[in-house]
Amino acid sequence: MTTACERILTVSNLKTYFRTPDGIVRAVDDVSFHLNRGEVLALVGESGCGKSVTAHSIMGLVKAPPAKLEGSIVFDCRELIGLSSSEYRKIRGMQISMVFQEPMSSFDPLYTVGEQLMEVAQAHMPWGEEEAKERIIETLRLVHIPEPDKRYSEYPHQMSGGMLQRIMIAMALITSPKIIIADEPTTALDVTIQAQVLNLMQDIQSEYDGSIIFITHDLGTVAEIADRVHVMYAGKIVEKASVVELFDNPLHPYTAGLLASRVRREYKGQDLPYIEGYVPRADQFPEGCRFNPRCLRATAKCRELQPPDLEPAPGHTVACWLYEGGDGR
Amino acid sequence: MKILSTTGLKKYFPIRSGVFLQVTGYVRALESTDFEINEGETIGIVGESGCGKSTLGRTLVKIYEPTAGTITYYDPLGASHDISKGLGRDVRQTFRKDVQMIFQNPFDSLNPRMTIRDIIREPIETHKLFDDVAAMDERVAELLTRVGLYPEYAQRYPHEFSGGQRQRIAVARSIAVNPRLLICDEPTSALDVSVQSQIINLLKEIQRETGMSLIFISHNLDVVHHMSDRIMVMYLGNVVESAPASELFDEPAHPYTRALMSAIPSWNPKDRKLAKVKLEGEPPSPINPPSGCPFHPRCPHAMELCHEIKPEPQEVNDGHLCACHLHARADAEVAAR
Numbered sequence: 001m002t003t004a005c006e007r008i009l010t011v012s013n014l015k016t017y018f019r020t021p022d023g024i025v026r027a028v029d030d031v032s033f034h035l036n037r038g039e040v041l042a043l044v045g046e047s048g049c050g051k052s053v054t055a056h057s058i059m060g061l062v063k064a065p066p067a068k069l070e071g072s073i074v075f076d077c078r079e080l081i082g083l084s085s086s087e088y089r090k091i092r093g094m095q096i097s098m099v100f101q102e103p104m105s106s107f108d109p110l111y112t113v114g115e116q117l118m119e120v121a122q123a124h125m126p127w128g129e130e131e132a133k134e135r136i137i138e139t140l141r142l143v144h145i146p147e148p149d150k151r152y153s154e155y156p157h158q159m160s161g162g163m164l165q166r167i168m169i170a171m172a173l174i175t176s177p178k179i180i181i182a183d184e185p186t187t188a189l190d191v192t193i194q195a196q197v198l199n200l201m202q203d204i205q206s207e208y209d210g211s212i213i214f215i216t217h218d219l220g221t222v223a224e225i226a227d228r229v230h231v232m233y234a235g236k237i238v239e240k241a242s243v244v245e246l247f248d249n250p251l252h253p254y255t256a257g258l259l260a261s262r263v264r265r266e267y268k269g270q271d272l273p274y275i276e277g278y279v280p281r282a283d284q285f286p287e288g289c290r291f292n293p294r295c296l297r298a299t300a301k302c303r304e305l306q307p308p309d310l311e312p313a314p315g316h317t318v319a320c321w322l323y324e325g326g327d328g329r
Numbered sequence: 330m331k332i333l334s335t336t337g338l339k340k341y342f343p344i345r346s347g348v349f350l351q352v353t354g355y356v357r358a359l360e361s362t363d364f365e366i367n368e369g370e371t372i373g374i375v376g377e378s379g380c381g382k383s384t385l386g387r388t389l390v391k392i393y394e395p396t397a398g399t400i401t402y403y404d405p406l407g408a409s410h411d412i413s414k415g416l417g418r419d420v421r422q423t424f425r426k427d428v429q430m431i432f433q434n435p436f437d438s439l440n441p442r443m444t445i446r447d448i449i450r451e452p453i454e455t456h457k458l459f460d461d462v463a464a465m466d467e468r469v470a471e472l473l474t475r476v477g478l479y480p481e482y483a484q485r486y487p488h489e490f491s492g493g494q495r496q497r498i499a500v501a502r503s504i505a506v507n508p509r510l511l512i513c514d515e516p517t518s519a520l521d522v523s524v525q526s527q528i529i530n531l532l533k534e535i536q537r538e539t540g541m542s543l544i545f546i547s548h549n550l551d552v553v554h555h556m557s558d559r560i561m562v563m564y565l566g567n568v569v570e571s572a573p574a575s576e577l578f579d580e581p582a583h584p585y586t587r588a589l590m591s592a593i594p595s596w597n598p599k600d601r602k603l604a605k606v607k608l609e610g611e612p613p614s615p616i617n618p619p620s621g622c623p624f625h626p627r628c629p630h631a632m633e634l635c636h637e638i639k640p641e642p643q644e645v646n647d648g649h650l651c652a653c654h655l656h657a658r659a660d661a662e663v664a665a666r
Binding site for chain 1: 377378491492493494521522523524525526527529530533534548549550551552554555574575578588589592593594595596597598599601602603604606608609611612
């Protein structure tokens with residue numbers, strides 16, 4: 001049995017609830033997972049499944065109260081839930097850093113990118129101004145920014161989206177964090193630029209031996225970068241597996257549906273397979289298994305009781321009643 | 330029968346600066362483009378952001394006035410009208426009824442203050458398709474059913490619906506007046522994966538029923554392949570390749586098309602391919618495009634010639650056009666033998 005400490009991050013029974021005028025939104029509802037040192041874990045799901053809220057909870061970006069945060073997040077032997085904001089600040093940006101989806105709106109247009117990187121460096125690192133600048137330029141070179149010393153004193157509007165995304169990765173890297181959480185880092189980018197950014201993240205990961213939580217809705221990029229995959233639906237993790245296992249043998253009907261929704265060339269001239277219905281709103285999750293209204297194999301039990309995590313194959317867990325008595329077939 | 334065709338269509342946006350807002354340059358969004366769409370046909374337009382694919386779509390529906398070139402519109406009776414200088418009184422009604430558009434973001438394209446009934450009824454009213462209100466409401470109900478929603482939804486407001494449902498409403502609105510041509514600008518890009526296929530199937534179904542033509546604009550090659558009979562690949566305002574959908578995928582001729590295809594993830598963790606993608610750099614700015622071939626700064630096969638002379642589109646196969654000097658040279662070599 002591995003203890004929590006050997007792992008860089010262990011999240012247990014995390015619940016993040018928000019109170020809204022329409023009722024309580026259970027954005028993340030009893031989610032448990034861990035991240036090993038040096039691995040890339042993908043959290044996959046569609047909009048509103050709670051993947052970003054999970055990331056924000058780990059980063060201490062969810063303000064509680066008013067939100068309700070329960071469970072435990074152990075990072076490097078240390079419980080994060082309940083830390084004061086000044087203690088959190090020593091971890092956030094320093095040991096766990098984040099790359100956001102929209103590079104264009106994540107930078108302050110009034111400061112040069114150099115100044116913005118400098119702010120991070122000076123907040124966390126014991127470097128003098130000159131050393132910091134040197135290291136920043138070095139990091140910019142690492143993320144393949146051409147002419148980094150010139151780019152250092154340019155403004156965000158002078159760069160393209162792909163370049164800003166790489167600068168944001170540089171910003172996340174500058175403190176050599178133990179975990180980088182990348183929230184849809186390539187969604188706003190073009191395919192050819194997406195390929196460059198994914199390659200870059202892979203290179204950095206193998207060089208630094210840090211861990212990455214990669215959040216996305218795109219299974220295509222997951223296949224390219226992840227070691228393990230967790231699929232989320234309506235605030236719950238419904239399936240956990242290694243990336244090869246997940247693509248070869250998806251167990252949860254939702255995962256299977258997502259994989260089948262890929263637009264394949266062979267389908268030309270035919271209807272595309274799809275998942276019936278829509279993702280439920282966060283304040284209107286159905287009773288029982290939250291996927292049951294869209295599931296073709298749902299039974300009476302699925303409509304009443306939430307399925308527990310079952311492990312039909314070693315290291316491959318799924319929250320679905322179909323696997324209660326074995327392999328589900 | 331043709332619906333729309335263009336010759337040498339160009340769109341430049343002026344850049345103004347200084348106190349007197351003098352024109353100091355141009356964004357060359359769309360360079361000289363020849364285009365043609367026939368009844369019942371689907372043309373796909375792919376390219377990365379800033380390549381001019383949306384500009385082409387919007388210039389065709391006359392949201393933008395073209396800088397140069399002609400747009401010819403063929404009305405249902407077969408008469409042709411030159412609409413590049415503006416829509417004349419005689420063609421405006423038929424053109425606006427014949428050509429409809431769906432936009433990318435259903436969160437922006439539906440007026441939040443209008444009920445679904447009003448949203449769908451607006452084009453019907455504008456084009457006076459029905460005289461009395463009861464008939465109009467019946468048509469709205471019929472359209473909602475057609476796009477897979479309940480007729481009771483007519484009383485509701487857009488905020489009550491999910492992205493996929495809103496896009497269905499946008500489809501209902503666009504087909505309300507029985508258009509002959511529907512221009513879809515990234516209609517599935519803002520949607521979830523599981524919902525994207527629903528909208529694609531819906532558009533295909535409606536096309537099968539009504540025989541309308543589609544111009545399908547997207548950055549997603551797989552989706553464009555699924556939808557289209559013909560595909561045009563754009564780069565920096567230029568159409569660099571145009572071919573029947575299957576041929577483009579089987580035998581991509583332009584180096585840029587090949588690069589685009591190699592960048593599509595494999596969906597196979599045992600055969601990761603992005604690390605093998607060799608396309609460096611990013612598209613240059615359309616304000617100051619490179620000399621010669623627009624792709625030459627990133628092209629792995631760039632030659633001396635590519636820096637100087639812009640290649641013209643030429644036929645590499647039946648109905649397969651490609652603007653690249655490599656193919657011209659191959660032809661010349663064949664001819665020399």
